[in-house]
Amino acid sequence: MTGASTRVFVSHLAGMAVFDPNGDQVGRIRDLVVSLRLGGKPPKVLGFAVEVVSKRRVFLPMNRVTSLESGQVITTGVINMRRFEQRPTETLVLAELLDRRVALRSGGPDGAEGEQVVVLDVAMVQTRSREWEIDKVFVEKGRSAGAAQNASAQGWWRATGGRLRRKGETLTVDWSAVTGFALREEDQGAANLLATFEQLRPADLANVLHHLSPKRRSEVAAALDDERLADVMEELPEDDQVAILGGLHQERAADVLEAMDPDDAADLLSELPPDDAERLLQLMEPDEAAPVRRLLSYEEHTAGGLMTTEPVVLEPDATVAEALARVRNADLKPAQAAQVYVCRPPTETPTGTYLGLVHFQRLLREPPYTLLGAIVDGDLDPLTPDTELPRITSYLATYNMVAAPIVDAHDHLLGAVTVDDVLDHILPEDWRESALHGGEVEAYAGDGADTASPRGVAADGR
Template sequence: MSATRVFVARLAGCAVFDPAGDRVGKVRDVLVVYRKSDPPRVVGLIVEIPGKRRVFLSIGRVTSIGAGQVITTGLINIRRFEQRGGEVRVIAEMLGRTVSFNDGSGTAVVDDVAIEEKSEGVWEVGQLFVRRPKPTGSPFAKAPTAFVTWKEVREASAPGQSQPAEQLIATYSELKPADLASTMLDLPEQRRRDVAEELPDDRLATVLEEMPEQAQIEILVALGDERAADVLDHMQPDDAADLIAQLPAERGEHLLELMEPEEADDVRFLLAYPADTAGGLMTPEPIIVSADATVAEGLALIRRHDLPPALGAAVFVTLPPYEPPTGRFLGVVHFQRMLRYPPHERLGTLIDQGLDPVTADTSAAEVSRILASYDLVSVPVVDEKHRLVGVVTIDDVLDYLLPEDWRSHPDDDAERRAAARAALTTGSIPIPGRRAGHGAR
């Protein structure tokens, strides 16, 4: 082994490689079992492999831990991980728990856990990094910290009890929304709700967008109306519309009334279209510019850090007004074309003359065929007066094509990718199990 002591919180997200140097996944947690008197013994790692599947990697198959990576002896068993009785996840269940000092000097909270190699292939919990309560009467004082051994403290609650939700959130603060969504889906239902309660509105919004609709609804219902409306305000309008469409009509309308008027108007606009049309798939927030705007201005707009990549692939030129429904739609300028011209060039002269918009009632099958046939990232949507009302992006189409549970059950991931490719190529939209969409209400 390249290290004999490793702090578990630093392992989260570390890459796992096979002996040939090929990456096979990333560490999500460490699994231990409690013993009667000795420190807990490490039995293995929980590793996320492609397809968002969590699998078990026995600690005996780990040959090296260090320099931000884990190396294994060979292939990983891809059977989905299932936690057994007596097993405890260190990050999900131990960090943040309260311990009492055996010398009677008080309590502390576990901030991190070090695992140590005692002999080849045998690891156990070694030191704990703990944080005592802040001193009273001194608001600016920092909470004292200490390294202690397992035998110096005792847990103040039953083994395996989950830590406060805020501790789990802090541990996974660097995760991408899709990874945090996958992590939350692995938690028990009540625990998932606790974590959702602690997440900021904007963070929870991006995480919900990555979850299956049933999990979205469960969390939204548990939040209460005021908080739910705040979270919906931060979601992409098309995702918010998809979610509201699954709720009873009365509750959906109530949430729309609680949302910010501008955000609610976008969602209501999308709910007016059937799910299997361009109007039902589109996003009403493309980058819209005048024909007199320059390349420099267009590039500045697509550099916004909060802009999804698919929406940043092009700008859309219209007559005023520049909010959907706009003035007459003039055309699209792709960002790669902008890169080929000087900053002062007018965007009106760079319009792609070969790309025609679709109408809001164009079928989803036809939209998918157009995207696939012309290798497009997005396609503009216009109304009967040729006004721009939105844009359908490739991720909008994929969300529609893939079954509702593709995020939470990736076992047949390869088959689903193949089905999606076939549907994009042939336009054969119906796929069993997909969401009902806006038209369900």
């Protein structure tokens, strides 16, 4: 274990890989679990909340950690894989302590008694008894409570490009030099928490948000920019989506819906009361609302209800080079970039006459100057918007496709159904919830020397 004199700042642990003694990765650290104590005594570190491969969060007690060095955590051979559930006496450091406003105590040289500071980070150290405790707090002075709240709500984090820009004096103080951690924070910022997780993929950040309290989730959502929040919302269970959208100002909610893929926005609006959905649609830009309205007009489990209205569409006299430039767009999902749809103008859905499609692999085999009209595959019959889900799945499987074109009665391309949207609707309705929570399984044995504890009995005694 790291020596007693070593101090570790908790934000540096976020996302750190956890390995068993054999060198196999078990998961990644998502938070630190501590127990606050009375009388200004430093909190005791209980362990880590670790995200394993299945996206489940499990508890790793500190007495199972053998090393915290070289950017990795080494654990003993047994981790209980029962889903972690926070207890009332426990506090999550990253989720609940960062961005808090606390007050300096009297008698110290660091500031006036009662001066408000914002928590940027905390540090833990191992004691002589080989236990870990939080002993230092890294804070920022000179920012009022209102400014701290507005910094998050107005996008202070995104304005700095994910880099924390210090507005006031920063200093590191003893845990005993501050007070207020045990009080309920009504309006807590989220800038430092977001900076800690800024490199996460949308699905992983969605997992982080899912495990926050509703209050903290709303604060984090308020601090995300529209594009990032839209990406994360698309990966959340429907209940979380509805709750987050309901916590935003209506104008902001409409902006986020505009940033979402039209099919995802339509799915979310279909979960709202009709009057609320219509109110948000009216607040959206007409050009953004139109495809969403069109999608809402179709039955949910049909091609029209599943399709995206933003496939890659080009005219027949466009070149292979132009097509490759379009599918190279990093904002496209892989399934959307897998093929280009060739249509007469206009090329915005609903398009002119649909001529066929060109697969990405075919684009790679042809000279850059080749016209798409010369290599278009027009043999595959497109689907109609009323095609039901079983027919869509068999179509994709039969022709080894990752997307299928959808046309109306006049052969105008309306959109495309991608395999990810099909999977989203053939999996159980709560599949996102299950993926984020994970099921109950036996304890994980990292080496054969240890035996797994019985199901439902925590190896750490929790």
